[in-house]
Amino acid sequence: MPTVAFHTLGCKVNHYETEGIWNMFKENGYERVEFDRQSDVYVINTCTVTNTGDKKSRQVIRRAVRKNPDAVVCVTGCYAQTSPGEIMEIPGVDVIVGTQNRKNMIDYIEQHQRTREPINGVSNIMKNRVFEEMDVPAFTDRTRASLKIQEGCNNFCTFCIIPWSRGLLRSRDPENVIEQAQNLVDAGYKEIVLTGIHTAGYGEDMNDYNFARLLRELETRVDGLKRIRISSIEASQITDEVIDVLDKSEKIVRHLHIPLQAGSDSVLHRMRRKYSTGYYKQKIDKIRKALPGLAITSDVIVGFPGETKEEFMETYQFVREIGYSELHVFPFSRRTGTPAARMNDQVDDDIKNERVNQMIELSNQLAKKYASDYEEEVLEVIPEEQVDEGSANFLQGYTDNYLKVRFSGSPELIGKLVRVKITKSGYPYNEGVFVRVMDDAAGAADKQPI
Ligand code: SF4
Structure with a gap:
């Protein structure tokens, strides 16, 4: 049996796609082995979101070539899409496929095995208007299943290279989304995270x-699905109709990730983010009115070119005013090829780091405050893994409103929906005690995902 090994860099979408690529190999009779083992084929799914993403991708490619110089080394993903020439120059790279036409990957690999000629299968992504279907029936190491519903982005924020690696926005056929969701539930997953590049677009x-409408249909048509999580939604995508669906839903979790990036109108303008802080705040107020207690998380970029102390403080105050339950703080990264990388007034690393620390400190405070409201409450948790703490074994998972919880319980509970009482709130995790399993139904729906 031929063997294939995978290494995935970057985001959830890449991890999702690696599972889809693995599924194609499996159907073609391949066996999967660990990346640090000898393999006939190595597939490296690369990331290009920062210059470091490129560098790490190159390192992993070289590692694969060293491991087995006779293997076929196939490079795919975002870095492959934007810089195929650069990758071809790495000695030992045999096949390159970007972020489309993955269905040709195995043919290219077999062709290379016959001819020993390098193959560059990357074509212009900007011309592509169709979502590329890939079956992902299960995930190798996760309890939470992702489901990719769309590809690409039309926004072209000045700091972001992604539209160039993923192309313009295209949506997956709704019937295929429903079918994939049903397959995942039948494989034992309780929660599905809807994922994409610009997901709620x-x-x-x-x-x-x-x-x-997609949310409504997922809720009503997928038998046995317990939780739906949206990986990210822009403020502009929170329409009255979406609020109404969230309000009526029993499955969509009480958590939204709504990217902010900056809480200063002048910085938002330079980022080309297409909304003002006033608009964003108005959307938050509206959704909070409909869904009190909603956990709102966000992304913030600190040290964008030209960010003054005053602008940073505007963001700081705005973040505090919104009261997020957690923030992902990123120091601005000068991604070659983006307009922001060419802007004057780049912020010194020292200042950037200081501001990052200040913002993380604020995020920690806000997270603790949000969690403290749930002390003594019984919440639904899906335990995802076992964690060792000294001599004791704990289970760890997330509540529907995205609180990380640790509690003592049997490993058989992993992947199930259980009730846990929060005994001590905190950040990065809360402590709780197991109350009961929510669903004891026998059969496929209760199988452990592998
Ligand atoms: S919305 Fe902006 S940051 Fe997000 S993928 Fe599109 S261009 Fe990049």
Whole structure:
């Protein structure tokens, strides 16, 4: 049996796609082995979101070539899409496939095995208007299943290279989304995270369908699905219809990730983010009114070119005012090829680091405050893994409102929906005690995901 090994860099979408690529290999009779073992084929799914992403991708490619110089080394993903020439120059790289036409990957590999000629299968992504289907029936090491519903982005924020690696926005056929979701539930997953590059932009390229309708159909048509999580939603995508769906839903979790990036109008303008702080705040107020207690997380970039102390403080105050339950703080990264990388007034690393620390400190305070409201409450948790703490074994998982919880319980509970009482709130995790299992139904729906 031929063997294949994978290494994935970057985001959830890449991890999702590696599982889809692995599924294709499996159907072609391959066996999967660990990346540090000898393999006939190595597939490296690369990331290009920062210059460091490129560098790390190159390192991993070289590692694969060293491991088995006779193997076929196939490079795919975002860095492969944007810089195929650079990758071809790395000695030992045999096949390159970007972020589309993955269905050709195995043919290219077999062709290379016959001819020994390098193959560059990357084509222009900007011309692509169709979502590329890939089956992902299960995940190798996760309890939470991702489901990719869309590809690409039309926004072209000045700091971001992603539209160049993923192309323009295109949505997955709704029937295929429902079918994939049902397959995942049948494989034992309780929670599905809807993922994409600009996830809630789903439907913007369709005339008679939209994101709200997809949510409604997932809720009503997928048997046995317990939780739906949206990986990210822009403020502008929180329409009245989406609010109504969230309000009525029993499955969509009480958590939204709504990227902010900056809480200063002048910085937002330089980022080309297409909204003001006033607009963003208004959306938050509206959704909080409909869904009190909603956990809102966000991304913030600190040290964007030209960011003054005053602008940083505007962001700081705005973040405090919104009261997020957690923030992902990123120091601005000068991504070659983006307009922001060429801007004057780049912020010194020292200042950037200082501001990052200040913002992380604020995020920690806000997270603790949000969690403290849930002390003594009984919440639904899906334990995802076992964690060792000295001599004791704990289970760890997330509540629907995205609190990380540790509690003592049997490993058989992993992947199930259970009730846990929060006994001590905190950050990065809360402590709790197991109350009971929510669903004891026998059969496929209760199988452990592998
Ligand atoms: S919205 Fe902006 S940051 Fe997000 S993928 Fe599109 S261009 Fe990049």
